[in-house]
Amino acid sequence: MSRSRARQLGNLPAEVTSFVGRRAEIAEVKRLLSRSRLVTLTGVGGVGKTRLALRVAEQARRSFADGVWLVELAKLQDMRLLPDLVASTLGIADQTVRDRVEVLADFLADRRLLLVLDHCEHLVPAVAQLVVELLPAAPGLRVLATSREDLQVFAEHLYPLAPLAVPAGQGPLGAAAGVRYPALALFAERAAAVDQGFAVSDANAVLVAGVCQRLEGIPLAIELAAARLRSLSLAQVAERLDDRFRLLSSGNRAALARHQTLRAAVDWSFELCTKPERLLWMRAFVFASSFDLPAAEGVCGGDGLPVDEVVEALTGLVAKSVLVPVTDRSRADDSLAGGDSTLGATGCWTRCASTGWIACAPSTPRIRGTASPWWTRRRCAAGTATPT
Ligand SMILES: Nc1ncnc2c1ncn2[C@@H]1O[C@H](COP(=O)(O)OP(=O)(O)OP(=O)(O)O)[C@@H](O)[C@H]1O
Ligand SMILES: [Mg+2]
Numbered sequence: 001m002s003r004s005r006a007r008q009l010g011n012l013p014a015e016v017t018s019f020v021g022r023r024a025e026i027a028e029v030k031r032l033l034s035r036s037r038l039v040t041l042t043g044v045g046g047v048g049k050t051r052l053a054l055r056v057a058e059q060a061r062r063s064f065a066d067g068v069w070l071v072e073l074a075k076l077q078d079m080r081l082l083p084d085l086v087a088s089t090l091g092i093a094d095q096t097v098r099d100r101v102e103v104l105a106d107f108l109a110d111r112r113l114l115l116v117l118d119h120c121e122h123l124v125p126a127v128a129q130l131v132v133e134l135l136p137a138a139p140g141l142r143v144l145a146t147s148r149e150d151l152q153v154f155a156e157h158l159y160p161l162a163p164l165a166v167p168a169g170q171g172p173l174g175a176a177a178g179v180r181y182p183a184l185a186l187f188a189e190r191a192a193a194v195d196q197g198f199a200v201s202d203a204n205a206v207l208v209a210g211v212c213q214r215l216e217g218i219p220l221a222i223e224l225a226a227a228r229l230r231s232l233s234l235a236q237v238a239e240r241l242d243d244r245f246r247l248l249s250s251g252n253r254a255a256l257a258r259h260q261t262l263r264a265a266v267d268w269s270f271e272l273c274t275k276p277e278r279l280l281w282m283r284a285f286v287f288a289s290s291f292d293l294p295a296a297e298g299v300c301g302g303d304g305l306p307v308d309e310v311v312e313a314l315t316g317l318v319a320k321s322v323l324v325p326v327t328d329r330s331r332a333d334d335s336l337a338g339g340d341s342t343l344g345a346t347g348c349w350t351r352c353a354s355t356g357w358i359a360c361a362p363s364t365p366r367i368r369g370t371a372s373p374w375w376t377r378r379r380c381a382a383g384t385a386t387p388t
Helices: 003-008 023-035 049-063 079-089 100-108 121-137 182-194 205-214 219-230 234-247 262-271 275-284 293-300 307-319 329-335 339-346 355-359 374-382
Strands: 038-042 068-072 113-118 141-146 156-160 290-292 323-325 349-352
Touching: 023 038, 023 049, 023 141, 023 156, 038 049, 049 068, 049 113, 049 141, 068 079, 079 100, 079 121, 100 121, 121 141, 182 205, 182 219, 205 219, 205 234, 219 234, 219 262, 275 293, 275 307, 290 293, 293 307, 307 323
Parallel strands: 038 141, 038 156, 068 113, 113 141
Antiparallel strands: 290 349, 323 349
């Protein structure tokens, strides 16, 4: 097949907005994809998994003579229809009653093709099953998946995607920060779309950096905040970040429904959680940032979440990218009264992937407006947590 024909094959959409940063990430995912037949980009909602996957796929086109194909799963509710959706995306016209997975396996058997399975988190068992059946049947197939939750299959190589870099600390910054830090660059790009001429300058760099830091470098949140410059000044956006659910409540109507507001993005993850995971998520917002297993058990266990089930709920929240393990001991020590002794005892510390997101987790009557919140009692008993 000629090179130009190979370039035509596939269905990747053209980018509608500018792409910022991620050079190292693109290189790393491409490297992983050259070694592993299944790579899953995981990470908190809005961190940029889809954008990164599409960039990588675009750049990897030449390696796949039979094309690079995006299968968009966000709107698929019935997981039994997954093989049909993949087949129709690939343009397979098979009107027989043959098993769809078999049809797919036959079609893919001698093809060299990259499947990008975008938004797998609500269909994890079905995607895992499909991939496990297709990979052995089709040696030229590679899969790049995006999911808030990993697929947990043997062949999977996980790539947890971090937010965009923001300046550390609160030191002086100049206009150059808008180039140096991708989070600031993204804010400036999106701000300029609604506030002509907006740019990171010596005068506003600290304020822009503050906004991006508060939003922890999450691209979706940064875009929603920048869109607010339509009607608010930068200082007003910065001031209102305490109530970010209200502030970040309108964005791009063309985006996925769950990307139109911050609440929708969080709710999507929340709906995918089990009941114990939801309870732990809501209760974990009493921690200022990081906490360990004994603290989670002491503070969050009970009242519908048995203490011996906390570890499983915690594991589930980590798998779903709601919580992330803390690997940097000094950061954990900073924010916890518990200190090293607990670290040694458990070896398992976790931190909110994005404190703000957790702190804004869907509230319940139990937490909202209770005169004497349940966690105040528990916090005193546990003694290791730092409440917000
Ligand atoms: N590197 C980037 N450059 C420019 N825009 C970005 C970048 N990364 C993400 N964005 C923008 O941020 C928003 C969220 O990104 P994206 O949809 O890739 O997140 P996601 O991790 O796939 O979210 P979800 O978990 O909901 O699927 C999108 O509007 C996207 O265009
Ligand atoms: Mg996505």
